Amino acid sequence: MIRILLKNILPLLLFLISTQLFAQGLKGKVTDSAGLAIPGATVQVVGSKIGTSSDGNGLYALKFPLPGAYKVRISFTGYQTAEVAVQIDNTVKTMDFALQDAKELLSDVVVVGSRSTPRTNIESVVPVDLISAKDVKVFAQTDLTQILNFVAPSFSSNRQTVSDGTDHIDPASLRGLGPDQVLVLVNGKRRHTTALVNINGTFGRGSVGTDLNSIPVSAIERIEVLRDGAAAQYGSDAIAGVINIVLKKVTPYSFSTSFGQSSSSALGRDFSDGRTFQVDFSKGWAFKNDKGFINFAAQYLQRGYTNRGGLDTRPLLYSASPTKGSTETEAAFQARFASLKAADDARARANGLDRNNMRVGNSDSKNGGGFLNGQFNFGKTTQLYYAAGFTHKTGSAAGFYRLPTQTTQIDLSIYPNGFLPFIDTKINDYSFSAGLRGKIGTWDYDLSNTSGENTIAFNINNTVNASLPTGTSPTSFYAGELLFRQNTSNLDLNKKHTFEGGVLTSLNTAFGGEFRIDNYQIKEGELLSYSNGGRLIGTSPTASGAQVFPGFKPSNALDKSRHNVGAYADLEAEFGPRVTLGAAGRYENYSDFGSNFSYKFTGKVKLFGDVSIRGAYATGFRAPSLHQQYFNNESTQFVGTNATQVLTVNNANPIVAQFGVGALKPEISKSGSLGLAGKIAKTFTFTIDAYNIDISDRIVFSSQYARERAGGVLVPTGVVNQILNTVDPTAQINSVQFFTNAITTNTAGIDVVLTNRFNLGAKSSLILSVAGNVNKTVVRSIQGSDKIESDPTLKAKLFDRLERSRFESSVPKNKLNITATYNVNKLSFVARTVRFGEVTYLNAIDPNIPANGLPTQLDQTFAPKWITDFSVSYAASKTWSVTVGANNIFDVYPDKLYINPRNNENNLSGDAASNYSGGLDNTSNGRFLYPRAVSQFGFSGRYVYGKIACTF
Known part of the structure; x- marks a missing residue:
């Protein structure tokens, strides 16, 4: 080894040193x-x-x-x-x-939102945020969704917990709307969505989003966030706006690595988990004689799990709570109960069964990937461009702990003390885009093709199929795979005409077409992951399939495709230096539901100096995804602490037809915005934009239609029972759910962004920015099928209070971001504080139900909180820099979940124990201390980190 070092490495180092000297x-x-x-x-x-x-x-x-x-x-x-x-x-x-300011000026030029000459964000006719590479990497957040959550005021995303596949792909929101109502572009080309549809109890339930975290942060030059409806320009999904990720081009060698972990105190305990290691690289090479460039970037991210779960408050872990005998005195019952509990606790201690038996927090995750971006120039006007990316991500997320008392979900010969099952995923993401752009006469053309694929394979570990003969169940299962593939071909033509001597000074004309093919697949799991072996506990049937995530059955497997053709025209005219007007229209025809036409009008008037008023009115649409049309499975879900078998059926299933629900149709939107934007005194910039968005035929994932019971006995004449019996006469399936166009919503709000740059001397400067968003979504109407409307029971369960809260109050209604960056000599100090507004959880059950003379407070509003981050960087040389800092430096947590008094451990004896109903407990017997059904800012607490960066 020493000989190799002296012979090969040392001369190289000496050469590098000599060149430096x-x-x-x-x-x-x-x-x-x-x-x-x-x-x-x-x-x-x-x-x-x-x-x-x-x-x-x-x-x-x-x-x-x-x-x-x-x-x-x-x-x-x-x-x-x-x-x-x-x-x-x-x-x-x-x-x-x-450098002199560009003619259109300021420091933030964007290309999204207009097909005319690129403009700065204050000159744009619609509101656009620009987030630079430095903004992306200045703090410790390493996932793109988490970075945007703290940088962009109108963007919201939080990691989910105990929510199956959603633990591994963060749902995101723009302007308070759903994950599938924002379109993501990479270098201006449509990015494919994930294969996952969120079906668990999180924000974005029933939606399909784009996995932004599959794009390495090291590959990003800037991010443009268009906060305005743009379906007429870019097609389906752009109801809330567009996020355009622009990849790096010619850049120096750049390398960085960071390490951090939670260093938090909560609940009287010290937490040191969530260890995160990150390393990334990027370099862009220019070809000789201006022939183009190629850039390669890669990132590896390893994140450990966090756990902020509480203690299980159920008094007995190994046996069910006893009931009071009809002739037994209260004192005798209390004595018997105390004896049983003492024996149960002793057994738990002896076997190491901890009451902190859940993993409530971030999942384990390993994420590695790379992106290639390049261009080759043929002469001065023609370019061949391309971009390719691949990401491989693995994750491990826990479900609900299965106690020894849950005999129909456990095999005591394998797990005598119960078990914590894990959903382990392997996610692969591929993308490739290539195109040719140049000139034909006086027209600019852009011909391109973009392909993308996302696959999610599910492996269930530390679990059992409880229905198999005693002692025979495997403890690991392959549960199947989801796949989504998309191919998009585009032809865009663009020309700018200039005129002299008239009112009209320039006219930009753009038109083009698009052809897109979508493909969605569900692949079945192994036989034992979904089958039922017939084992009984007494007379009770045991649960089929792997606990926490039964595998996809052959009847679930499918391979569905569709295509659509679109054409658009986009005009933008300038009437002198002060007035700009635009109009766009887009027609699309889908093979599975028909056609749609959207249009948009924009305008901007310069009032004085660099201050303008701008506005837009647009119609838009979102096509139902193939996932929403065809996803189906059977899953084990928990309502409170009670496990229930839930059947998800697609709209082609006869069960949905029995509810009178037909095929899905597109969501239709109407939106308007009005704002002021400008620059004062060369350094102060501002944008203020108000907006209003109406959406009809919005697609929702219905509430669960559970079997009707009276006194614990199934009601044979119940409508839901009669429907479910057609597929499950043995009544093992407890409830059914499906997708439907059911609601009309209105979203209104305002965005404000203020920035000022202060020159404090030859070697120091200060940049101060304030950005805020206020928004409110209201469900204006709920409309079911004729059959659902005619039955009050069916109507009440179509879209209950809990589902309503996911749309109206599960993400902050306001957010304020204040950031200060101070540079002096070789030091840079960055401080940021973000105020996350209140969120509200609404229980599906009427909150006014009394229980044992105690209130049953089921709804809860979580107060606004300030989260403060701070970092300091030292540039040791032109090549090396070191950064240390902390996110959430004051260790702030959301409000704790309200603990229903009827579920207090002190009341879980005597009559209170016999009357206990876990379905009314928001904390699931004390195991969830912080909200998971609503998204504010997470609950991992303080995170400290260090980072080393090298650029040469």
Whole structure:
């Protein structure tokens, strides 16, 4: 090993050191016209691979292989590109560059939202947030959804817990709408969604989103968040807006690694879990003679689980609570109960059965992937471009603990003390996009094809199939796989006409077409993952399939496809320097439900200086996903603490027809926005935009239609019973649920973004930003089929109070972000505080039900909270920097869940024990201390970290 080091590595190091000491070069600082440093500016030697970017203080350094004459190009988004001829000798020269503001000005140029000339975010005719690579990486959040949750005020996303596949793919919201009502683009091309449909009790239940975390953060140059309905421009799903992720191009070598963990105190305990290790790399190479570029970026992220679960308050873990005998005195019953509990506790201690038996928090996760982005130039007007990505992610999430008392769900010969089952996933995500753009005469064209695929394989571990003969069940099962594949072909044509001497000064004309194919598959699991072996406990049948996640059956398996054709026209006209008007229309025809036409009108008037008023009115639509049309399975879900077998059926199933529900149709939206945007005194910028969004025929996942019982006995004449008996006469299935167009909603709100840059001296600066969002969603009407409308019982269960709260109050109604960045010499201090507004949980049951003379407070509102992050970075050199910091530095948690007095452990004896009803307990017997059905900011507490970055 030493010989190899001396022979190979040491000479290389000596060579690198010698080039650092003796090579000729150029160094200096890149600033704007006001003298403020520009971090991240590209400094490139024209016609060569020599290049770098400025650091956090605007400093750069270039090294040249030989003396001679060179041309250096300096560029940064929002500024005019500069080219300077330099003569390099055997010294290191100093040359500073001051970039002039682009004609359209400010520092944030965006391309999403308009097919005309790219504009800054304050000049755009619709509201667009721009999030730079520095904004993305300045704090410790490593997942893109978590980064956006703390950076973008109108964006909301939180990790879920004990929610099956949703533990591994974070549902996200823009402007308070659903995960499937925001369209995601990569380099302006449609990104495929995931294979997962959220069917558990989380925000976004019944929706299909895009897995933003499958895109490595190291590959991102910037993120553009269009906060305006854009279906007329980009097609289905863009009701709330569009997120466009722009990949890096020519960049220096960049490497960073970080490590952190929770360092939190809550519930009287110290937590040191959630250990997270991250490493990433990126580099962009320019081809000679301006022939293009290629960039490669990769990231590996390993995140440990967190657990903020409470103690199980059920008094007996090994046996069910006794009932009081008819002739037994209360004192005798209490004595017998105390004796049973003492024996039960002793047995638990002896066998190591802990009352902290759940894992409530973030799942285990390992995520590795890479992205390639490139372009090859044919002459001056034609480019071949491409992007390809692959991500492999594994995860492990826990379900509900199965106690020894739950005899129909357990095999005591295998797990005499119960078990905690795990849903382990393997998620693969592929994407490839390629296109050719150039000119045909005076028209710009862009011909492209984009393919993407997402697969999720489910493996269930530390579990049993309780229906198999005693002692024969495996403890691990392959439960099947979900797959979604999408291919999109586009042709876009664009031309800008300019006119002189008239009212109309320019007209941008764009039109094009799209052809898209979607494919959705469910693949069955192994036989024992879903089968029933017939074992009985007394006369009670045992649960089929793997506990926590029964496998997909052959009857669930499917392979469904559809295609659609779309065409659009987009016009944008300028009437002098002050007025801009636009109009767009889009027609789409789907093979499975028909056609739709959407349109949009936009306008902007410059009032004075750089201050403008802007507005838009648009119609939009969202096509029902193939997942919503065809997903079906049987699952074990918990209502309170009671396990129930739930049948999910698709709209082609005869069961849905018996409810009178037909095929799904698209959601239709009407939206309007009005705002002010501008710049004052060269450094202060602001955008204020109000919006209103009406959505009809919104697709929901129905509440569970449970079998009707009276006194614990099935009601044979019950409508739901009669329907379920057609597929399950033995009554093992407890309830059924399905998708339907059931509600009309209104969402209204306002976004405010204020930013100011202060020049505090030659070596110091301060950037202060304030961004906020206020929004409110109201369900205006609930409409079922004729059969559901005619039956009050069916109507009440179609969309109950709990489902309503997922739309109206499960994400913060307001959010405020205040960020300050102070740079001085080699130090950079960043402080951010985010106020997450209140959220409200509504129980499906009427909250006014009394129990044993005690209140049954089932609804709960969780108060707003401030989450504060702080970091400090030190640039040890132009190459190396070190950062330390903490997220949620004050260790703030959401309000605790209200514990229903009837479920207090002190009341779980005597009559209270016999009358106990777990279905009314929001905490599931004390095991959930913080809310999981509503999303605010998570509940992992303080997170401390360190990061090392190298750029050269």
